[in-house]
Amino acid sequence: MDYLALYVTLKLAFVTTVFLMVIAAPIAYLLAYYHFPGKSLLEALVYLPMALPPTVIGFYLIIVMSPKGFVGQVWGSLTGGSLLFTFLGITIASIIYSIPFAVQPMKAAFSKIDRRLLENAYILGLSKRAAFLRVIIPNSVAGIAAAAVLVFLHSIGAFGVLLMVGGSIPGETKVASIAIYEAVETMNYSAAGMLALSFIPISYAFLLLINKLNRDSLS
Amino acid sequence: MDYLALYVTLKLAFVTTVFLMVIAAPIAYLLAYYHFPGKSLLEALVYLPMALPPTVIGFYLIIVMSPKGFVGQVWGSLTGGSLLFTFLGITIASIIYSIPFAVQPMKAAFSKIDRRLLENAYILGLSKRAAFLRVIIPNSVAGIAAAAVLVFLHSIGAFGVLLMVGGSIPGETKVASIAIYEAVETMNYSAAGMLALSFIPISYAFLLLINKLNRDSLS
Amino acid sequence: MTISASIKRRLKYYDLDLSFTCATNKMMVMIGPSGGGKTTIIRMLAGLEKPDEGQVIFGDEVWFDSERRINITPQKRRLGYVFQDYNLFPHLNLLDNAAFAAVEKKEVDDLFELLKISHLKKRRPHMVSGGERQRCAICQALARHPRLLLLDEPFSALDVVTRRGLREELKSLKGRLSCPIIYVTHDIHEALFLADEILPVVDGKIDRGWMQRTITREPGEAVQAKGAREPRLSLVY
């Protein structure tokens, strides 16, 4: 079994989940609590990565992240390096690819917060920002957990996008799903099955963790 | 532009969303309210389709749905037909592929219902089933809307799985994302871009609809 | 029908341990200090919580028996319960809330009339005042034609005038409802006015002396000593 690929996969899923929780929370908050012109359009844009086939997302990401692309140029002039075909590159791709799965459950959770709790927070002098951190977030743990589960598992399964942006470099960007793909393509079905089965305990362990965090925060 | 493919895509996304809402609700309820041995394992299984690369899911679906596979055999003996390479076949594939996106936000919403509302429902004579339909569901609209958005868009973007199970038969199983795939493969990037862009108004219209339903149910 | 209960339950700071009986058409009023266990007792009668030991018997039905391991679900007990914090359904307007489990939908209109909230039928719970919500919760419980009525401080958010009126209505309703009524209040006048029997619950036990100590100046402890300094109530019939 390709342990190195499995390791890269877990690292990627973990990093993506952590970053995305931080990035998605303010976006979800904006969508849940504010009304502004073009809001639905922004929302549609946020969800677009989900509606597009991974190869298409990958294609556009290559264009912007390549040394001649906008992001690639900025990055190159700052660090001298390239984004494509690096772990950082696939992390960014994976974050963009999974944004909708983080934003949507969080938005649903935020919008269910009892308005009266927020009113009390304002009365107690909390700014909107502080109320978000101290009241909305802790009372949305279930939704945030849902988001984390979706993002984590989705990053494990991400493959089309990562294959394109990552270039399948062992130890750096070759993730387990690429290994499975190779195994299936080369008719090595038992290896594919083995790798696929290895995802069950991983998902299982992650779910146990999230459920535990969720429960702890409630009791 | 390939309007037929676009039509099949929308039909598929719509049918998948409707069926999945019905299928996922009881599963989410079970996961939110009951404790039983092996619950986390069941949950991990439900979420597995998300963690697996689409091609792998497609691969296993082909195996079970082929005339020699378990499901294919049962279906064949019942109807005499084949599941693979039919609209029904890709609908099933799409449902399985999107199950996690339906279950997870619903579960989060269900578990946030104020216990006291349920207590009152029981006092008023509602069975657990009736309480589910008359109290939990209407008070989880935001979460259900989140699930519908995720499922709908995810089905639009589904591609790896559908290509394998559906075989790209025009008007039957050829969805827009496959057309995009072909455009990209033939280096016809402008056509790919056009099709991809056409997803924006579709996602947008669907989001507007869901947001409207969501708001109506709240006011 | 008669409800009779004999229940024990270990709580953190004291143990609940009491027995009582209440017959059809009778109203038993529970009164006592905050945190004394009144809501917990009501919840056990409703089947929402389980006593550690004891029985709850309604007529010839056994609702709960710790020894025979019987515990009937709230659904089957068919009772009306107005919660202390009026649990109306936020997704329904007041009318739909009250009609939620009504035996006859038409009656609900009469109940709204009686409780003076007819003009608010189409409003959602968060759009009305605290007292209006409370009155809707009472409609909801009554419309169900309960076999036992549990009212946990149902008038706490009402002004004296409305309260007096409703208190009267409740008293006259008592005969028509033909079911036992258990009523929790902190208002001593209300207790005296409504009760066929008063059950003072202090720290989980029945304490017959509590009312007396509270009404008269008898200085039991610090709090009461202070309380005694305020204008005293004298009851004039």
Next chain:
Amino acid sequence: MTISASIKRRLKYYDLDLSFTCATNKMMVMIGPSGGGKTTIIRMLAGLEKPDEGQVIFGDEVWFDSERRINITPQKRRLGYVFQDYNLFPHLNLLDNAAFAAVEKKEVDDLFELLKISHLKKRRPHMVSGGERQRCAICQALARHPRLLLLDEPFSALDVVTRRGLREELKSLKGRLSCPIIYVTHDIHEALFLADEILPVVDGKIDRGWMQRTITREPGEAVQAKGAREPRLSLVY
């Protein structure tokens, strides 16, 4: 500091339209029929709702002025507000709730002592009784050192004894807090005991005759006629 308000607001069944003033160390008690607009007035003072017209002035700060389009946010008003339906944060235990915006955390312990809920510090709001929640909400508001204290039926879920005790405490606190206090209650004794001024609010207007009509037998309307049949209160100091 003195709070003075003059507000108008169109409601569905009547219009709110009244003015009042309350000075530091004074307590103004609002009383009146359910649905009369008391909570709405309090919410406008707190900045949670906007009057259609009028001013709210606190000392030399203008909190609201419809003509000058001034509307200060609740945060900046720095006031204490005990909501009618005690909005404690469900994710925090009672102590953390009370200390949520406390100026000095140490004080919270004293407040818990004063309100007799010290033993419940580590419990979450859903694990305590209604009266206990209410007392925690009072701690939360006081710990903030508010410049204006708004209490919307803060003792409604408390028994007479506890209530009397707290009423006393509140009265003695009044001097130390050095802020105006606006207090909503349905309890006429409480109103008479606590108030420096009583503001009877009936259908959105000040109705100075309401108290008189309610306490005495004077039969104004049907409700009161019924109310009059019950034991009358006579106040003995």
Next chain:
Amino acid sequence: EKISVAVAANFISAFKEIAADFETKTGVKVEATFSSTGNLYNQIKNGAPYDMFLSADEQRPDRLQKEAWTEGTFIYARGQAILWSANKDFCKAATWQDALKSNQIKKIAIANPVTAPYGAAAKAALQKAGLWDALQSKVVNAQDIAQSFQYATTSAVDAGFCARSATVSPQAASGCFYNVPEAPDIVQAACIAKNAKNKKGAELFAAFLSSEHAVQIKAKYGYR
């Protein structure tokens, strides 16, 4: 009347033109499914109702013959690997080997040699030139040959091994390429299902694939 054909993705462009021609000439409609060879093979093994299979390799049609899905295979095209770059300076070196040795070259794309025949051919050429080990750290794997070309056209890599057919596309004009004679031809075989619904139509199409007309089209797209 129609036939349904499973076609390896690298042959899409040429196939579409040939099929259109075939339809006008014979009136038989051609319904095509494009996907990776491995994917199509899996579908066929599980009962996909294709009349005909145009693979990107020889290996899978052979397997299908062994598995008795087909009675015989034939070669319908030979592809060639080339080395393409978006940077025209790249082609100033004398040979492709020299061009790749330059320090300017940071990343080279090849199709995944494990799954794509073109990748395997490119790898063989690099090995023959003795460059495979030296260039290991610069090699980036693409999913298939089309993606390798995408990397090259978007300048994500400095050069990429592509299919000769790619040079026909409009994007190719902006760059330059070397032929790579060291890479073995990619032999693409096809086969007709034994139980094809429209066996006649399929045979007709198979014959048409080697007609002069089709050979011209194939040549235009860089197949022999």
